[in-house]
Amino acid sequence: xxxxxxxxxxxxxxxxxxxxxxxxxxxxxxxxxxxxxxxxxxxxxxxxxxxxxxxxxxxxxxxxxxxxxxxxxxxxxxxxxxxxxxxxxxxxxxxxxxxxxxxxxxxxxxxxxxxxxxxxxxxxxxxxxxxxxxxxxxxxxxxxxxxxxxxxxxxxxxxxxxx
Amino acid sequence: xxxxxxxxxxxxxxxxxxxxxxxxxxxxxxxxxxxxxxxxxxxxxxxxxxxxxxxxxxxxxxxxxxxxxxxxxxxxxxxxxxxxxxxxxxxxxxxxxxxxxxxxxxxxxxxxxxxxxxxxxxxxxxxxxxxxxxxxxxxxxxxxxxxxxxxxxxxxxxxxxxx
Amino acid sequence: xxxxxxxxxxxxxxxxxxxxxxxxxxxxxxxxxxxxxxxxxxxxxxxxxxxxxxxxxxxxxxxxxxxxxxxxxxxxxxxxxxxxxxxxxxxxxxxxxxxxxxxxxxxxxxxxxxxxxxxxxxxxxxxxxxxxxxxxxxxxxxxxxxxxxxxxxxxxxxxxxxx
Amino acid sequence: xxxxxxxxxxxxxxxxxxxxxxxxxxxxxxxxxxxxxxxxxxxxxxxxxxxxxxxxxxxxxxxxxxxxxxxxxxxxxxxxxxxxxxxxxxxxxxxxxxxxxxxxxxxxxxxxxxxxxxxxxxxxxxxxxxxxxxxxxxxxxxxxxxxxxxxxxxxxxxxxxxx
Amino acid sequence: xxxxxxxxxxxxxxxxxxxxxxxxxxxxxxxxxxxxxxxxxxxxxxxxxxxxxxxxxxxxxxxxxxxxxxxxxxxxxxxxxxxxxxxxxxxxxxxxxxxxxxxxxxxxxxxxxxxxxxxxxxxxxxxxxxxxxxxxxxxxxxxxxxxxxxxxxxxxxxxxxxx
Amino acid sequence: xxxxxxxxxxxxxxxxxxxxxxxxxxxxxxxxxxxxxxxxxxxxxxxxxxxxxxxxxxxxxxxxxxxxxxxxxxxxxxxxxxxxxxxxxxxxxxxxxxxxxxxxxxxxxxxxxxxxxxxxxxxxxxxxxxxxxxxxxxxxxxxxxxxxxxxxxxxxxxxxxxx
Numbered sequence: 001x002x003x004x005x006x007x008x009x010x011x012x013x014x015x016x017x018x019x020x021x022x023x024x025x026x027x028x029x030x031x032x033x034x035x036x037x038x039x040x041x042x043x044x045x046x047x048x049x050x051x052x053x054x055x056x057x058x059x060x061x062x063x064x065x066x067x068x069x070x071x072x073x074x075x076x077x078x079x080x081x082x083x084x085x086x087x088x089x090x091x092x093x094x095x096x097x098x099x100x101x102x103x104x105x106x107x108x109x110x111x112x113x114x115x116x117x118x119x120x121x122x123x124x125x126x127x128x129x130x131x132x133x134x135x136x137x138x139x140x141x142x143x144x145x146x147x148x149x150x151x152x153x154x155x156x157x158x159x160x161x162x163x
Numbered sequence: 164x165x166x167x168x169x170x171x172x173x174x175x176x177x178x179x180x181x182x183x184x185x186x187x188x189x190x191x192x193x194x195x196x197x198x199x200x201x202x203x204x205x206x207x208x209x210x211x212x213x214x215x216x217x218x219x220x221x222x223x224x225x226x227x228x229x230x231x232x233x234x235x236x237x238x239x240x241x242x243x244x245x246x247x248x249x250x251x252x253x254x255x256x257x258x259x260x261x262x263x264x265x266x267x268x269x270x271x272x273x274x275x276x277x278x279x280x281x282x283x284x285x286x287x288x289x290x291x292x293x294x295x296x297x298x299x300x301x302x303x304x305x306x307x308x309x310x311x312x313x314x315x316x317x318x319x320x321x322x323x324x325x326x
Numbered sequence: 327x328x329x330x331x332x333x334x335x336x337x338x339x340x341x342x343x344x345x346x347x348x349x350x351x352x353x354x355x356x357x358x359x360x361x362x363x364x365x366x367x368x369x370x371x372x373x374x375x376x377x378x379x380x381x382x383x384x385x386x387x388x389x390x391x392x393x394x395x396x397x398x399x400x401x402x403x404x405x406x407x408x409x410x411x412x413x414x415x416x417x418x419x420x421x422x423x424x425x426x427x428x429x430x431x432x433x434x435x436x437x438x439x440x441x442x443x444x445x446x447x448x449x450x451x452x453x454x455x456x457x458x459x460x461x462x463x464x465x466x467x468x469x470x471x472x473x474x475x476x477x478x479x480x481x482x483x484x485x486x487x488x489x
Numbered sequence: 490x491x492x493x494x495x496x497x498x499x500x501x502x503x504x505x506x507x508x509x510x511x512x513x514x515x516x517x518x519x520x521x522x523x524x525x526x527x528x529x530x531x532x533x534x535x536x537x538x539x540x541x542x543x544x545x546x547x548x549x550x551x552x553x554x555x556x557x558x559x560x561x562x563x564x565x566x567x568x569x570x571x572x573x574x575x576x577x578x579x580x581x582x583x584x585x586x587x588x589x590x591x592x593x594x595x596x597x598x599x600x601x602x603x604x605x606x607x608x609x610x611x612x613x614x615x616x617x618x619x620x621x622x623x624x625x626x627x628x629x630x631x632x633x634x635x636x637x638x639x640x641x642x643x644x645x646x647x648x649x650x651x652x
Numbered sequence: 653x654x655x656x657x658x659x660x661x662x663x664x665x666x667x668x669x670x671x672x673x674x675x676x677x678x679x680x681x682x683x684x685x686x687x688x689x690x691x692x693x694x695x696x697x698x699x700x701x702x703x704x705x706x707x708x709x710x711x712x713x714x715x716x717x718x719x720x721x722x723x724x725x726x727x728x729x730x731x732x733x734x735x736x737x738x739x740x741x742x743x744x745x746x747x748x749x750x751x752x753x754x755x756x757x758x759x760x761x762x763x764x765x766x767x768x769x770x771x772x773x774x775x776x777x778x779x780x781x782x783x784x785x786x787x788x789x790x791x792x793x794x795x796x797x798x799x800x801x802x803x804x805x806x807x808x809x810x811x812x813x814x815x
Numbered sequence: 816x817x818x819x820x821x822x823x824x825x826x827x828x829x830x831x832x833x834x835x836x837x838x839x840x841x842x843x844x845x846x847x848x849x850x851x852x853x854x855x856x857x858x859x860x861x862x863x864x865x866x867x868x869x870x871x872x873x874x875x876x877x878x879x880x881x882x883x884x885x886x887x888x889x890x891x892x893x894x895x896x897x898x899x900x901x902x903x904x905x906x907x908x909x910x911x912x913x914x915x916x917x918x919x920x921x922x923x924x925x926x927x928x929x930x931x932x933x934x935x936x937x938x939x940x941x942x943x944x945x946x947x948x949x950x951x952x953x954x955x956x957x958x959x960x961x962x963x964x965x966x967x968x969x970x971x972x973x974x975x976x977x978x
Contacts, residue, residue, distance in 0.1 A: 059792075062799055065812050066779060066791070073888050074295045074788050083324045084288045088251050092289060095255045096296030099262035101428070102753070102789030104796075105296075125247045126255060127392060132237045133259030133268075135624040136400050137428030139392070140385075144430075147388055160391050161246045222629075225636055228649050229616060229628070236399050237625050264590070264917070265626030267633075290881060298787040299889050300917030302881070303874075307919075310877055323880050400621045409650045410614045414577050418615060421581045422622030425588035427754070431622075451573045452581060453718060458563045459585030459594075461950040462726050463754030465718070466711075470756075473714055486717050487572045548955075551962055554975050555942060555954070562725050563951050591916070591952030593959075726947045735976045736940045740903050744910045744941060748948030751914035757948075777899045778907060784889045785911030785920075813898045 039076030045086070046079075046112040055108065086116045094126045098142040099134040107145050114153060120146075121161040202239030208249070209242075209275040218271065249279045257289045261305040262297040270308050274316075283313060284324040365402030371412070372405075372438040381434065412442045420452045424468040425460040433471050437479075446476060447487040528565030534575070535568075535601040544597065575605045583615045587631040588623040596634050600642075609639060610650040691728030697738070698731075698764040707760065738768045746778045750794040751786040759797050763805075772802060773813040854891030860901070861894075861927040870923065901931045909941045913957040914949040922960050926968075935965060936976040 033041065040052070047053050052060075060067040079089060090113035097106035110123055123146055130139040150159065196204065203215070210216050215223075223230040242252060253276035260269035273286055286309055293302040313322065359367065366378070373379050378386075386393040405415060416439035423432035436449055449472055456465040476485065522530065529541070536542050541549075549556040568578060579602035586595035599612055612635055619628040639648065685693065695704050704712075712719040731741060742765035749758035762775055775798055782791040802811065848856065855867070862868050867875075875882040894904060905928035912921035925938055938961055945954040965974065 059795075062810055063776065063779075063795055063812070064810050066776070066795055069780065069783065069892065070788065070792070073783075073892070077884065077888070078291050078295050081288065081291060081324075083284055084254070088254060089288070089292070091247070091251060092254050092258045092292050093296060095258035096262045096293060096787075097789060099259045100297060100753075100787070100789060101426075102296075102787075102793060104793060105789040121246055124389065124392070125244065125252070127389075128241050128244060128395065129252070129255050130259060130624075131395065131399075132241050132625050133256060133265075134263060135422075135426065135428075135619075135627075136396060136621050137423060137426060137431040138624075140396070141428060141430060143385075143389055143392055158388055158390050160389070161244075222632075225646055226613065226616075226632055226649070227647050229613070229632055232403065232617065232620065233625060233629070236403070236620075240395065240399070259624075260626060263624065263626060264915075265624075265630060267630060268626040287878065287881070290878075291884065293787075294884065294888075295788050298782075298790075298911075298915070298917075299784050299885060300912060300915060300920040301787075303885070304917060304919060306874075306878055306881055320877055321879050323878070404617050404621050407614065407617060407650075409610055410580070414580060415614070415618070417573070417577060418580050418584045418618050419622060421584035422588045422619060425585045426623060427752075428622075447572055450715065450718070451570065451578070453715075454567050454570060454721065455578070455581050456585060456950075457721065457725075458567050458951050459582060459591075460589060461748075461752065461754075461945075461953075462722060462947050463749060463752060463757040464950075466722070467754060467756060469711075469715055469718055484714055484716050486715070487570075548958075551972055552939065552942075552958055552975070553973050555939070555958055558729065558943065558946065559951060559955070562729070562946075566721065566725070585950075586952060589916075589950065589952060591950075591956060593956060594952040730943050730947050733940065733943060733976075735936055736906070740906060741940070741944070743899070743903060744906050744944050745948060747907045747910035748914045748945060751911045752949060754948075773898055777896065777904070780893050780896060781904070781907050782911060784893050785908060785917075786915060813896075 035072040035076045038080045039071035042075050042080045043071070046075075046115065048115045053108070087113065087118050087122075090116060090118060091122065091126060094123070095129065095133070098126055098130040098138055101138050101141060103141065103145045106142055107149055110146060110149050111153075114149070120150060120155045120159045124159055124161065198235040198239045201243045202234035205238050205243045206234065209238075209278065211278045216271070250276065250281050250285075253279060253281060254285065254289060257286070258292065258296070261289055261293040261301055264301055264304060266304065266308045269305055270312055273309060273312050277312070277316060283309075283318045283322045287322055287324065361398040361402045364406045365397035368401050368406045369397065372401075372441065374441045379434070413439065413444050413448075416442060416444060417448065417452060420449070421455065421459070424452055424456040424464055427464050427467060429467065429471045432468055433475055436472060436475050440475070440479060446472075446481045446485045450485055450487065524561040524565045526565075527569045528560035531564050531569045532560065535564075535604065537604045542597070576602065576607050576611075579605060579607060580611065580615060583612070584618065584622070587615055587619040587627055590627050590630060592630065592634045595631055596638055599635060599638050603638070603642060609635075609644045609648045613648055613650065687724040687728045689728075690732045691723035694727045694732045695723065698727075698767065700767045705760070739765065739770050739774075742768060742770060743774065743778060746775070747781065747785070750778055750782040750790055753790050753793060755793065755797045758794055759801055762798060762801050766801070766805060772798075772807045772811045776811055776813065850887040850891045852891075853895045854886035857890050857895045858886065861890075861930065863930045868923070902928065902933050902937075905931060905933060906937065906941060909938070910944065910948070913941055913945040913953055916953050916956060918956065918960045921957055922964055925961060925964050929964070929968060935961075935970045935974045939974055939976065 043052050043056065044050070056067065056071075059070065079093070081089075084092065090109055093109050094106060094113065097103075097109060113123060114120075124143075127139050127143050127146065130142060146159075149155075150157065206215050206219065207213070219230065219234075222233070242256070244252075247255065253272055256272050257269060257276065260266075260272060276286060277283075287306075290302050290306045290309065293305060309322075312318075313320065369378050369382065370376070382393065382397075385396070405419070407415075410418065416435055419435050420432060420439065423429075423435060439449060440446075450469075453465050453469050453472065456468060472485075475481075476483065532541050532545065533539070545556065545560075548559070568582075570578075573581065579598055582598050583595060583602065586592075586598060602612060603609075613632075616628050616632050616635065619631060635648075638644075639646065692704070695708065696702070699705050708719065708723075711722065731745070733741075736744065742761055745761050746758060746765065749755075749761060765775060766772075776795075779791050779795050779798065782794060798811075801807075802809065858867050858871065859865070871882065871886075874885070894908070896904075899907065905924055908924050909921060909928065912918075912924060928938060929935075939958075942954050942958045942961065945957060961974075964970075965972065
């Protein structure tokens with residue numbers, strides 16, 4: 001095996017790695033995920049191991065570039081962070097969606113929160129806090145969205161924490 | 164002790180109770196707090212036992228009715244709830260303030276969060292999530308407010324969680 | 327009548343008062359309303375004596391705590407204030423809802439305004455002002471909501487003040 | 490007088506009318522104001538007969554076209570409407586500004602409201618209502634702006650309606 | 653032809669001009685349009701020569717004064733400006749609508765943009781930029797509206813610029 | 816040179832590539848930029864070849880992770896796109912910032928727009944359009960920010976397109 005071949009092999013290996021953004025397959029702990037892989041892993045965690053949710057697969061069909069940005073940035077880079085625990089990260093996100101009044105995203109992430117074990121009572125706390133941060137209408141509109149979600153998940157009504 | 168005196172005593176007791184909104188003074192566990200007391204207790208918790216913060220005392224002087232509504236409703240009724248733990252409740256509130264771009268309240272509650280033991284790294288997570296829920300400008304503006312707060316609290320720079 | 331019984335009676339009376347938040351029943355003008363009573367009185371005024379509106383009764387079934395906060399705070403504490411007259415209070419509230427784009431609340435309170443005698447022409451003034459404070463889209467969206475409301479109330483079209 | 494001269498005179502008259510947007514000068518009650526005149530009349534009413542406020546004169550120097558649109562549309566077309574009375578029109582506008590958090594405009598129009606005879610207590614009602622429509626932070630920020638205004642107008646503190 | 657008749661004719665002509673805000677029909681370059689005419693001309697340009705769009709004609713029937721303000725101010729005064737080219741003016745407007753989340757106006761103006769020759773790929777750029785200026789939810793909601801529009805216009809899916 | 820050494824060299828090379836996300840340095844047209852490089856290239860274009868602007872260098876010192884996300888996502892992924900031309904991309908972004916009322920970002924990007932050759936008159940068009948999409952206050956506040964910028968850039972006042 002001569003030197004030229006070896007050097008070429010190194011360069012080839014590097015080029016392959018660069019183009020696919022894949023990490024090496026040689027065993028080494030811990031494996032560094034690509035942004036795409038990280039996004040898919042988080043999505044899979046959101047859906048309790050069911051992979052990419054149907055609404056996201058539809059986005060990939062309609063607007064592949066937008067889906068790609070969403071998966072890598074919003075899901076991978078941001079929701080893939082590990083400083084806060086999964087439940088808190090979703091509650092914080094829900095507070096932002098409720099303040100903005102962006103209900104499609106609020107509903108999807110409230111489902112993810114339930115999947116992570118956040119209780120309906122804890123989700124209601126986001127509503128109460130929203131009355132202070134953003135006013136009653138935003139809170140009541142988000143509560144209406146939670147009602148839909150709770151019905152879809154057979155959550156028992158009424159939801160109250162009996163404080 | 165005649166009947167009239169007794170009746171008067173009952174009425175008097177009731178009137179006192181009504182006027183002060185205080186509950187009975189006969190020992191009984193657990194004492195039910197009035198809304199005012201609950202607000203003051205939460206404020207004292209926010210300030211690590213220093214009582215009402217100076218900015219709130221100023222509000223009481225300038226606009227007593229607005230201060231009264233704030234103490235009883237926002238602080239007592241809402242932040243006095245106990246379903247979420249103290250740290251999570253502040254992180255959720257901060258997400259709402261960051262989304263709205265209401266920096267005076269964001270700063271005050273970020274200080275309360277630090278007082279509760281939320282770390283600067285955890286506060287930064289609200290910023291990262293805000294880039295997704297509300298866009299980069301709202302996140303960068305809130306980060307600027309955190310910088311002021313961190314400097315006032317001698318938090319070491321740069322703040323990073325080295326993920 | 328022994329002392330123990332008397333003391334018990336006082337405690338019982340006080341406990342009852344505490345639990346119901348009712349004021350004493352000894353005749354005295356003017357009767358001070360509890361927050362709950364004040365909220366119910368204002369709601370009854372909103373609905374022209376028809377009591378709690380159906381949408382609010384539904385909220386009580388679904389989310390009793392949220393309904394309780396709404397009735398006591400938003401309705402009782404705030405809309406129960408008497409500095410502004412009823413019509414002005416609703417017009418001011420509608421301007422806030424229109425600016426936020428929170429149409430469910432805008433519609434409900436526009437109905438209350440009609441009930442109080444606010445004319446369709448006066449409601450349209452909120453729309454015109456909203457074009458300035460919040461832009462044309464928010465104004466046009468609120469106008470669409472008013473159209474629904476006017477049709478439900480058999481208000482004659484077109485609505486114009488022929489200025 | 491030949492035909493050409495007459496035709497020219499008509500054209501000249503029309504051109505003059507077009508350029509100045511003035512209505513005919515033949516005496517007739519009531520005079521229909523141009524949009525510009527209507528805007529100036531309303532501005533003069535805002536400032537209690539002091540003509541165009543200094544901040545608006547500055548806008549005319551910096552951005553004449555923007556000032557022109559503001560005077561004719563926002564001031565003339567909208568605030569020049571007469572369906573609501575002057576006080577109510579300002580209170581409704583202030584609710585919109587408070588909800589949006591646009592404090593420069595909130596302050597200017599709160600001054601106009603004081604000029605029209607709206608009391609400090611009535612201005613505070615906009616703040617209380619804003620806690621419901623848009624949340625506590627927007628309300629507290631607007632209250633801070635009112636404090637500045639009240640100090641500039643020597644309004645006695647604390648402001649409370651003792652409800 | 654005597655003098656009195658001629659003078660009367662001039663006055664009559666001026667009065668007619670004033671009342672209708674129409675300009676003279678005597679040939680002269682360039683014709684100065686009234687605000688109404690300018691609005692109608694721009695609307696006709698929006699609709700590729702099809703005159704006033706059906707949704708606007710409905711607004712004229714329901715709320716004539718609001719339609720009049722919209723046609724003269726929003727359409728005539730603002731979208732009738734000529735500093736930016738037609739495509740850029742619509743893209744800038746769409747960014748504002750997307751940030752506000754006002755989808756009825758976003759959709760109507762995205763159609764106008766397509767009519768002007770803006771490509772689906774260029775419309776998608778507004779979506780990508782909105783993820784930065786206003787966050788992912790506003791961007792995804794606007795993308796959903798574009799999907800409806802693209803389907804109505806038989807735009808081929810998926811839309812991607814293959815960058 | 817034994818096999819173990821060779822394998823190690825390949826792994827080392829791959830690890831270095833992974834950590835820096837740099838592409839291969841072997842000449843090949845066209846070079847695919849890393850996200851970091853793309854962000855730096857766009858920033859350099861924003862600043863007319865002056866590299867990273869001082870405000871961004873400060874962000875890197877204070878909050879390195881947030882700066883990293885901003886450079887790679889907002890600047891590289893989004894403003895590095897090439898479907899719209901540079902001027903239009905900035906005008907669209909400015910419309911979003913004006914609608915949100917996020918003035919620090921509005922000002923920075925208005926400077927970038929001037930650097931790209933956008934004229935002051937074209938920047939004012941964003942203001943006029945904002946009166947329609949988001950109301951007068953947002954437009955006037957953004958105009959105030961443009962005034963600061965124009966003064967810093969010695970733009971001659973008044974700015975008008977004399978339409």
